[in-house]
Amino acid sequence: MKKIVILLALMLMGATQIHADEGMWLPSEILKKIKDIQSQGFKLSAEDIYSVNQSSLKDAVVRFGSGCTGELISSEGLLITNHHCGYGQIQSHSSVEHDYLKDGFWAMSRAEELPNPGLTVSFLEYMTDVTDEVLKGYKKNMTEEKRIALVEKNSRKIEEKAIKGNANLQAFVKPIYYGNQYFLFVYKVYTDVRLVGAPPSSIGKFGGDTDNWMWPRHTGDFSLFRVYAGADNEPAAYSEKNVPFRPKKFFKVNAKGIKEGDFTMVYGFPGRTNEYLFSEAVKYTALTSNPHKIALRTLRLNIQREEMNKDQAVRIKYASKNASVSNAWKKWQGEAKGILRMKAIENKQAFEAQFDQWAEGKPEYEQVVERFKELYASIEELSLVNDYQVEALNAVELIAFAGRGQANAEKFYKDYYMPIDKASFIALYKAYDKNIADKFKSPYFKEQLQKYGSMENWADSLFTETPNLAMAEEIYQETNAWFKAHIAPTLLSVNKEITLLYRTYMRGMMEYNEATGGGKIFYPDANSTLRVTYGQVKGYKPADAIYYTPVSSLDGVIEKDNPEIYDYNIPQKLRDLHAAKDYGRWEVDGSVPVAFIATNHTSGGNSGSPVLDADGNLIGVNFDRVWEGTMSDVVYDPEICRNIALDIRFALFIIDKLAGAKHLLDEIEVVQ
Ligand code: ARG
Ligand code: GLU
Numbered sequence: 040m041k042k043i044v045i046l047l048a049l050m051l052m053g054a055t056q057i058h059a060d061e062g063m064w065l066p067s068e069i070l071k072k073i074k075d076i077q078s079q080g081f082k083l084s085a086e087d088i089y090s091v092n093q094s095s096l097k098d099a100v101v102r103f104g105s106g107c108t109g110e111l112i113s114s115e116g117l118l119i120t121n122h123h124c125g126y127g128q129i130q131s132h133s134s135v136e137h138d139y140l141k142d143g144f145w146a147m148s149r150a151e152e153l154p155n156p157g158l159t160v161s162f163l164e165y166m167t168d169v170t171d172e173v174l175k176g177y178k179k180n181m182t183e184e185k186r187i188a189l190v191e192k193n194s195r196k197i198e199e200k201a202i203k204g205n206a207n208l209q210a211f212v213k214p215i216y217y218g219n220q221y222f223l224f225v226y227k228v229y230t231d232v233r234l235v236g237a238p239p240s241s242i243g244k245f246g247g248d249t250d251n252w253m254w255p256r257h258t259g260d261f262s263l264f265r266v267y268a269g270a271d272n273e274p275a276a277y278s279e280k281n282v283p284f285r286p287k288k289f290f291k292v293n294a295k296g297i298k299e300g301d302f303t304m305v306y307g308f309p310g311r312t313n314e315y316l317f318s319e320a321v322k323y324t325a326l327t328s329n330p331h332k333i334a335l336r337t338l339r340l341n342i343q344r345e346e347m348n349k350d351q352a353v354r355i356k357y358a359s360k361n362a363s364v365s366n367a368w369k370k371w372q373g374e375a376k377g378i379l380r381m382k383a384i385e386n387k388q389a390f391e392a393q394f395d396q397w398a399e400g401k402p403e404y405e406q407v408v409e410r411f412k413e414l415y416a417s418i419e420e421l422s423l424v425n426d427y428q429v430e431a432l433n434a435v436e437l438i439a440f441a442g443r444g445q446a447n448a449e450k451f452y453k454d455y456y457m458p459i460d461k462a463s464f465i466a467l468y469k470a471y472d473k474n475i476a477d478k479f480k481s482p483y484f485k486e487q488l489q490k491y492g493s494m495e496n497w498a499d500s501l502f503t504e505t506p507n508l509a510m511a512e513e514i515y516q517e518t519n520a521w522f523k524a525h526i527a528p529t530l531l532s533v534n535k536e537i538t539l540l541y542r543t544y545m546r547g548m549m550e551y552n553e554a555t556g557g558g559k560i561f562y563p564d565a566n567s568t569l570r571v572t573y574g575q576v577k578g579y580k581p582a583d584a585i586y587y588t589p590v591s592s593l594d595g596v597i598e599k600d601n602p603e604i605y606d607y608n609i610p611q612k613l614r615d616l617h618a619a620k621d622y623g624r625w626e627v628d629g630s631v632p633v634a635f636i637a638t639n640h641t642s643g644g645n646s647g648s649p650v651l652d653a654d655g656n657l658i659g660v661n662f663d664r665v666w667e668g669t670m671s672d673v674v675y676d677p678e679i680c681r682n683i684a685l686d687i688r689f690a691l692f693i694i695d696k697l698a699g700a701k702h703l704l705d706e707i708e709v710v711q
Pocket of ligand 2 (some may be wrong): 107644
């Protein structure tokens with residue numbers, strides 16, 4: 040194992056420069072990249088980015104909830120993240136009378152800040168390579184099953200040792216490079232996190248799902264929270280006695296602004312990428328999985344939209360759900376297109392052919408390509424059944440709710456509207472019936488359909504005046520039991536073999552690269568751990584004869600403003616501020632900057648991540664990627680892949696002029 044680790048390290052250090060922008064780097068390994076980062080304009084050191092001995096940038100970056108990033112921007116625990124990351128919380132405090140989604144929310148004193156049970160903010164204490172410990176007791180030729188059990192056992196031990204019974208700490212051992220290496224991550228978790236401010240959705244979600252994943256963009260996608268702690272500054276359960284947390288490090292804000300070509304760094308928690316996929320898997324994604332999942336979500340979205348347009352109460356209930364269904368739906372479309380446009384399948388196939396040739400006579404690698412083909416072919420149909428289990432059968436809200444034992448019933452019914460769910464059931468179950476081969480279909484499903492004669496009749500029995508929870512539970516149990524017994528076992532065992540094969544392939548690609556002087560730099564796929572990515576503010580060319588410049592402004596918001604269209608109907612006060620050009624300190628060239636794009640390699644989970652300048656000051660808050668570049672989770676194109684960030688000055692302008700929350704501005708250190 041030692042040898043492999045050394046080899047990996049050599050790869051990271053020795054490989055020559057290709058494109059600077061691709062890659063998500065582990066902060067603790069950043070010393071290996073710092074020369075390049077500095078050559079791009081960064082003025083700080085590796086120790087400034089990540090250190091366990093002194094406070095560093097990492098101490099101002101947090102995991103917000105389970106799917107987002109946030110950062111500290113004051114000495115008193117003030118935190119900024121995206122509006123869409125705080126959306127669930129903002130919604131949960133909202134009703135038709137106090138509609139904070141619609142009207143925004145600003146706590147004018149600490150006493151008005153709203154607690155959010157269940158919300159956590161996690162600070163990374165440290166991360167470290169634990170490969171040797173995780174693989175202690177590993178013997179060559181161990182079966183993958185045995186290895187998995189060993190890794191589990193050793194990992195739990197390492198995690199326990201790291202926590203030492205401290206209830207405020209969480210530890211996770213995670214594989215990188217498909218288990219060629221393992222890292223330990225230790226977090227301190229704060230649980231008293233209060234909502235401080237959010238603009239109206241007409242700013243925070245301006246452009247809605249129409250503009251989502253798109254540039255040019257004019258969304259003020261931010262919200263403010265505050266981390267509270269006990270008197271000792273340690274995590275404490277919510278209490279009125281808690282005090283604002285005093286962070287080791289918080290970001291100063293650079294209000295001098297950015298221009299094309301400026302250095303940018305994004306520091307955050309990207310969720311999942313698959314940059315080293317075999318061609319067959321990329322093909323399945325682009326040609327089969329994405330199209331089917333898109334079609335299923337189109338059905339749900341059309342049903343939701345129709346009902347939401349009829350009734351404001353339904354709109355509030357489904358706002359968050361609708362946004363999340365729509366989000367992946369749109370991303371999958373951009374991703375599939377991007378994969379095809381880049382000819383990623385063909386390029387991968389060509390590479391695999393070369394690799395295969397090189398592997399000839401090397402026992403470790405010579406079967407890899409052939410075996411991948413066999414394994415992927417053996418699960419292609421089952422993978423589609425899996426997609427339908429998740430996106431069709433279990434996507435009916437009532438059935439999922441009954442299936443999880445009716446947990447959180449109050450919350451479920453608060454946001455539930457039966458006509459939407461009933462129509463979704465009919466549409467989704469029909470799609471399953473039509474698109475899944477008979478031999479893979481749940482026999483229970485077939486019996487019931489036959490018994491009721493039509494999906495509509497079946498739905499009438501399920502969605503009675505008070506929903507038929509017993510029936511919903513039966514449907515859930517039966518179809519999932521069938522799936523578990525007849526579909527999942529093969530999928531699981533083949534996927535185990537696939538993971539093992541990737542572990543070998545990964546090493547093989549690195550050796551191949553070294554042997555052929557390929558000069559490719561490897562970085563681990565995202566796995567919800569802290570990463571650094573760097574690049575520059577830069578426009579792009581999305582299609583023939585179009586070039587997009589990288590900065591948007593308030594004038595563009597006004598151009599899109601339309602009181603007739605829900606997602607483009609800005610608050611009157613913003614119109615007035617614009618008409619009076621009342622921009623205060625935030626004016627640039629007669630307007631206020633709103634958002635910008637840059638070449639940082641980001642993914643889902645990077646929402647809310649700090650975008651930093653060459654001095655490590657905050658210039659923006661990451662919130663999206665451009666649609667044409669969403670294939671970057673699988674294959675990165677430096678010409679087209681751009682992250683989208685809120686310009687921090689737009690947030691300051693809104694806090695200052697729209698909210699009149701001067702007390703918050705006073706907390707923030709602005710470099711101007
Ligand atoms: N596309 C962004 C992300 O992946 C924003 C999502 C929320 N906004 C929305 N309109 N659905 O999280
Ligand atoms: N909006 C995404 C998020 O929630 C970030 C966009 C992306 O996938 O890059 O993390």
